[in-house]
Amino acid sequence: xxxxxxxxxxxxxxxxxxxxxxxxxxxxxxxxxxxxxxxxxxxxxxxxxxxxxxxxxxxxxxxxxxxxxxxxxxxxxxxxxxxxxxxxxxxxxxxxxxxxxxxxxxxxxxxxxxxxxxxxxxxxxxxxxxxxxxxxxxxxxxxxxxxxxxxxxxxxxxxxxxxxxxxxxxxxxxxxxxxxxxxxxxxxxxxxxxxxxxxxxxxxxxxxxxxxxxxxxxxxxxxxxxxxxxxxxxxxxxxxxxxxxxxxxxxxxxxxxxxxxxxxxxxxxxxxxxxxxxxxxxxxx
Numbered sequence: 001x002x003x004x005x006x007x008x009x010x011x012x013x014x015x016x017x018x019x020x021x022x023x024x025x026x027x028x029x030x031x032x033x034x035x036x037x038x039x040x041x042x043x044x045x046x047x048x049x050x051x052x053x054x055x056x057x058x059x060x061x062x063x064x065x066x067x068x069x070x071x072x073x074x075x076x077x078x079x080x081x082x083x084x085x086x087x088x089x090x091x092x093x094x095x096x097x098x099x100x101x102x103x104x105x106x107x108x109x110x111x112x113x114x115x116x117x118x119x120x121x122x123x124x125x126x127x128x129x130x131x132x133x134x135x136x137x138x139x140x141x142x143x144x145x146x147x148x149x150x151x152x153x154x155x156x157x158x159x160x161x162x163x164x165x166x167x168x169x170x171x172x173x174x175x176x177x178x179x180x181x182x183x184x185x186x187x188x189x190x191x192x193x194x195x196x197x198x199x200x201x202x203x204x205x206x207x208x209x210x211x212x213x214x215x216x217x218x219x220x221x222x223x224x225x226x227x228x229x230x231x232x233x234x235x236x237x238x239x240x241x242x243x244x245x246x247x248x249x250x251x252x253x254x255x256x257x258x259x260x261x262x263x264x265x266x267x268x269x270x271x272x273x274x275x276x277x278x279x280x281x282x283x284x285x
Contacts, residue, residue: 068092069134071125073115076163078156085115086142086160087125090168091134098171100199100278101138103161105179105186107263111144118143122263124178132267135274137174140164150179150186154193157186176200176277180263181232188239191216200280202273203236205229205260210238217248220280222273224265226258 070092075085091099104124110117118125118141125141127133142160144150150157165172177198179187184206191201192208195215204224221243225236240252253271255262265271 071129076160078153078159080148080153080156081145083113084142084156084160085113086140087115087118088164088168089125089128089135089139089141091136096169098169099136099138100174100176101140101161101164101168101170102135102274102277103157103175103177104139104141105150105157105177105183105190106141106144107179107181107183111146111182113143113145115143122261123180124266127267133274135278137274137278138164138168138170144182144186150183151189154186154190157190158194158197173282174199174278174280175282176202176280178202178204178266178277179206180204181206181260188213191219191221195219196282196284199282200277202277204265205232205262207232207235208239210235210242213239213242214246216243216250217246218284219248219282221248221250222276223250223252224262225252225254226260226262227254227256228259229262231260 068091069089071087071089073085074088075083078084102124106118106121106123109121110123119129120126123141124139128135128139140160142157144153161175164170165175175198177187177191178201179185181204184203185208186206187201187203188206188208191198192212192215196218198219201216201219201221202224203221205226221240223236223240225232225234237252237254240250243250253265255265265273
């Protein structure tokens with residue numbers, strides 16, 4: 001969360017206190033030591049009061065934001081996974097409004113059966129939980145069991161999406177898919193298998209059989225990759241060209257000098273990625 005105006009206010013108070021202290025120290029010599037002590041003590045009390053007020057404002061803002069959304073642990077049963085756990089984030093103030101939905105697929109370090117893992121690693125749900133971002137959209141973040149990967153669970157992810165659509169007030173024309181690393185690979189493959197379902201597709205540091213991306217021509221695609229991510233290879237570069245050559249709308253964003261760990265793109269103001277995904281809408285019926 002940003003408290004720029006609050007910080008400026010505190011700085012201004014602190015500067016005023018410093019000036020007052022300097023002025024007090026330059027008072028005529030006829031002021032007694034007891035008078036000087038009283039002035040300094042008064043200034044100290046004023047400083048403490050200003051800090052207490054700033055702290056109260058910050059706590060009130062945090063409480064207001066915390067009350068404005070819910071982030072729940074949920075689980076369901078799908079074809080392959082009997083206990084398919086996922087985080088579901090929802091702005092509570094938009095309860096009666098059909099909202100866009102973002103589906104986020106984590107990397108290998110998020111696999112397992114403990115949803116809290118997704119809050120401990122760097123991930124979209126951890127960014128939300130830490131207060132870095134508060135998207136005006138429903139965000140679901142399933143956890144991949146250790147014995148699977150997202151590509152093998154493509155049908156289960158789609159099954160989960162349909163379950164959430166039935167339970168939540170989702171704008172079905174604005175459902176976007178994204179994921180990083182293992183989740184980036186899953187994002188490619190699930191979108192390829194369901195080329196007309198999503199309103200936006202965003203693979204982050206993933207890999208794919210580039211030729212198979214020729215079907216991704218009816219959905220806007222943003223691909224993020226690090227220029228030094230040799231471990232994942234650079235099939236994303238070819239994939240972007242395949243999509244573009246087949247008439248699709250694809251933007252490749254190559255992060256110069258960066259390797260595999262580029263999950264920060266989800267919260268970087270430079271890319272405004274979540275708002276971009278939220279703004280995309282499928283136009284077919």
